[in-house]
Amino acid sequence: MYKKFYRAFSQAPSGSPSSMLHMACHSHHYWPDVTLEAVQQYWQDAALLADDKWGPIFQEKIPAWQSAVARALNLPDASQIAIAPNTHELVYRLLSAFPIDKPLQILTTDGEFYSFTRQLQRLEELPNIQVTRIPKHPFSTLAERFERELHTGNYQLAYASLVFFDSGVVFPELIRIAERKPTQAQFVIDGYHGFFARPIDLSSIADKAFFTAGSYKYLGAGEGMCFMSIPRHCTLRPLNTGWFAEIAELENCSGSVSYGDNWLRFAGATMDYSCLYKGLAIFELFRREGITVEKIHNYVLAAQQRFLRTMDSAGHPFLNREHLIHHDLEHGHGHFFTFDCHSAENAEKLQSELKARAVLCDRRQQLLRLGFAIYHDREETYQQVFGSYE
Template sequence: MYQKYYRQFLQAAQNAATPECPEAMLHMACHSHHYWPDVTLDAVQQYWQDAANLADAKWELIFGEKIPAFQRAIADTLNLPAPEQIALAPNTHELVARLLSAFDPVKPLRILTTDGEFYSFARQLLRLEEMPNVEVVRIPTEPFATLPQRFEQELCSGNYQLAYASQVFFDSGVAFPQLLEIAARKPDATQMVIDGYHAFFARPTDLSAIADKVFYTAGSYKYLGAGEGMCFMSIPRGCQLRPLNTGWFAEMAELENRAEGVGYGDNWLRFAGATMDYSALYKALSVLELFKHDGVSVETIHRYVQENQQRFLAAMDAATHPLLNRNNLIHHDLENGHGHFFTFRCGSAENAEELQAELRKKNVLCDRRQQLLRLGFAIYHPQDETFARLFT
């Protein structure tokens, strides 16, 4: 059904078959490196052609047409009312670091988050905590059923300048219950960031009610399938934060007539950085335009993946695998509480490493985080894929 978009990657997977394992590579690390649709190759070549034909004038095309088109596509996907409020950068860490730099470095900074955040933010917090004015409170993600109550209670009872939480946790695949509703009720004095990377273009997301209350970050490397280097952050309208980490792109509107002092625009350029490789923009835009043209929505992608997950669960339940079983699966609620990958507790990092190696011999590619083994699902998995080979 959707495999027609990924012919080149799927051909490479077929070429990975061996006499010992004649089946094509089954790529189940799509929550990490997602296959790219074929249109991305044409997009990279078009970027080169535009650079060759336009030279410096390519910036007029990029900033005048390509970036606004990308912003509109992101806004349509997330139901955001102001596309011009979507900032771009090569990675989300750059955007979040720029946001962190907007807080006064000599005043107390209290940050509320969870113990399940991705490494880039978690590492940055550990470094920030070395500063005497920074305090971080981490709410345990488990038990997931009570996470909303525990997080919101702390959010409303503490004097926090920043709250940060993932829409889908990178290690477990579990969706933060009621996160958008909590964001709608957050204290006005608290800036809030939702890390949407493991939900964007996977789980249907409507940010219209909180567009001017939160910063939302995501990018093209995971489920959009457009590769590295193209990330974004939505910015609440009326935001007056002045990032200390500010790039020259933030002066884009005044390059010809620079004013005294450091000014900031009222759109995405407030959080703009500096020169980057926009081939990633071309790739991401090509996928967004392809799916829009063909009527492939996040809702249809999500339903398709859930069907894959149900077939996987059926094959798992029919087997008696010592590690891949219901007892070790972190979360079961596909309708309301899960992203597009399953995570299994393997008891130890050694068990997870051995299982990953066993699956690799069966031409099943997956990944792990310490004792956790992760198995992802994508629209490039065929409808007749049973996943039975994982359990034999």
């Protein structure tokens, strides 16, 4: 049904079978065809307008992007959505707002994405920073254990993923935990593996938590356009700040460092806006065609159920229920499945076998991940994945 918007899906890479099944789409979705014209329009605007391009970008394009994101997440104030080339830049800017000479206690889990994990490991080398990591397993008690620790300790920052990148499991009750957070704690939700895949309603925590995500994965607009929603009345003063933060007052700079009451509080500096154009083109395509996040999610849920039915009858030694990492496949899972192959060697071998059958996927050490997208045919049974094990 939706495959018609993706020319790239019908054009296999050079030397590959024409029946390539792209299941690495939890990482890099194919871009809808409208993004080609969008990139060309960005080139035209930048080449013809030169420095004057900043007017349309800041007065038209960025507000349009913020409004589209706000609608997708049910956020009440689109002007509170900061943008940057990646989420790491935004999160580090938030971290820089805490006093560097005072103790900083951070609560998180042991299942966060690499960039945040690495950054915390580096920060822990400083004597004033302490990090507590709540084990994500077992998922059935994660919410209770995380919230209990949050209210027991004196944490200035709590950070957790809505959908874990290494398993696809949804953090149970995370939004409700953010609703009940202690007043003194800043709360950050990493929503990258859920944004524009699962329906997400942030209206109850819009002024209580930060939410980060971007266009690289499920929106399908490529790398380079990320965002972070900011609670209204935020008074944090990031130490890491760029000239965009005072772009509205460039002609009247006073020499002091002031911050606006909107997204510019967390603004950085110059970036490439081709991805902004691509993202807007996709938002408009989906609006025009009536494609909502709810429809996307239901489409993928149906695909996952077809996959599970095929898997259950295939008898594969690794792609089976025993090796599938999950908590609640119907209500608490992202748009990819992760299988624990017990060793990196097993995962690498299986990935190679799948590629030989024209199935593209990815792996993280012993974990092999298979993703689902709206450009998979509605009749796809995924028998191609299981080969001779059918």
